[in-house]
Structures are given as structure tokens and as C-alpha cells.
Amino acid sequence: MTLTLLLATNNPHKVEEFRSIFLPYDVILQTPAELGLVNDVNENGNTYFENARLKAQAYWQEGQNMVLADDSGLEVNALEGAPGIHSHRFLPDPNATSRDRCLYLLERLKSSPRPWRAAFHCEVVLLTRQGTIFTSHGVCTGQIIPEFRGENGFGYDPIFLVDGTNHTMAELDPATKNQLSHRGKAVSGMIAQLGLPLREV
Numbered sequence: 001m002t003l004t005l006l007l008a009t010n011n012p013h014k015v016e017e018f019r020s021i022f023l024p025y026d027v028i029l030q031t032p033a034e035l036g037l038v039n040d041v042n043e044n045g046n047t048y049f050e051n052a053r054l055k056a057q058a059y060w061q062e063g064q065n066m067v068l069a070d071d072s073g074l075e076v077n078a079l080e081g082a083p084g085i086h087s088h089r090f091l092p093d094p095n096a097t098s099r100d101r102c103l104y105l106l107e108r109l110k111s112s113p114r115p116w117r118a119a120f121h122c123e124v125v126l127l128t129r130q131g132t133i134f135t136s137h138g139v140c141t142g143q144i145i146p147e148f149r150g151e152n153g154f155g156y157d158p159i160f161l162v163d164g165t166n167h168t169m170a171e172l173d174p175a176t177k178n179q180l181s182h183r184g185k186a187v188s189g190m191i192a193q194l195g196l197p198l199r200e201v
Helices: 011-022 048-059 098-109 172-178 182-194
Strands: 001-005 027-030 066-076 118-127 134-143 160-162
Touching: 011 027, 011 066, 011 172, 048 066, 048 118, 048 134, 048 182, 066 160, 098 134, 118 160, 118 182, 134 182, 160 182
Parallel strands: 001 027, 001 066
Antiparallel strands: 066 118, 118 134, 134 160
């Protein structure tokens, strides 16, 4: 039986990643844009879980589609865990690009000795039609490097060297990224909890 989930994001990069991760499973992911839904979520939680839950609740209606949401961030040891849940808003400029945020992060790290150890975190929350909450957390460890490498990622991916590889997150092919990334691990944990069936071929 095909499961339909409403993915609570308008970020096209996240949509692409989620659809890639769920590709082997009998799941249809719908986006708010596809359903004509508009909701500017105020992500004022204190944890990844709280922010992910806020996103899911913003699009949830009792008895309607199950809603899947996530919140993620980069935690850098030399910055005492920053930017963390504020990763997307780390640079106080609403028009800042991903590259701008990466450059700002590197500027903040200049005075700290390398290696710049860091970890990506992701919390995935699923709200069922009845309002039951499932949650799963994923972590990917590595280090920040001072040069941009790779074209496949977004956010801080081009400057994040993944542990156990000689590649940044942005250099990984989609299948490898889905196995190693924080988001891939969090979603895999959710899939295991739900016991989702594989797509018939």
C-alpha cells in the first residue's frame, strides 16, 4: 500500500534529498507548493526536535495526510556548538546565500587552530493523521576545511569533510550521501520505525 506524506518544506534542495532517500520505498512525497499551501513557520524552538515539530504542526490537519518535517544544523566544536539550530540564520542577513554563510563561518574560525571538528545534526519528525509523533535523529561527523569542494550539496556541504572519506559532503554522489549524511541517517531511522515496504519493481 502506497504511503503518502506531506513534506513540510519549501526548500527544493531538501525536497530533492528526501525524494532520493525514499526512492526505494513505496512512498509518495507531496510538497506544500504542490498542494497550494503557504505557511511561514516561525522556527523559534530551542532544539532541532522542537523546530521540526513546529514545521510539521504548521501543515498538519487531523485526518489529513501524515506530515514529515526535519530540522538540521552544523555544530562546530571551536565555536562551542554554533551555529547549531541557527545554521540557516547564522549570518544576520536575510538575503545571505549559502556561500555567504560558509565564508562567514570560515572568517569566525580563522583564529582557531585546525582541525576544525564539526558535526551535522538532523531531527526528523512524523505526525500521523491522529497526531501521534515519531522522531529520529541522525549525526554525521567531520571537519570544516578552508576551501570549497564539490557541486552536489547545499548549505555548508562544500566545506564539510566527511569522516572516513576524503570528500566533502558536496563531493559525494547521491547514493553515498544518503548513507552517510545526517539527514539520510535520520530518515533511515524513521523508515525502520515505520517498517515501510520497498517499492515493487
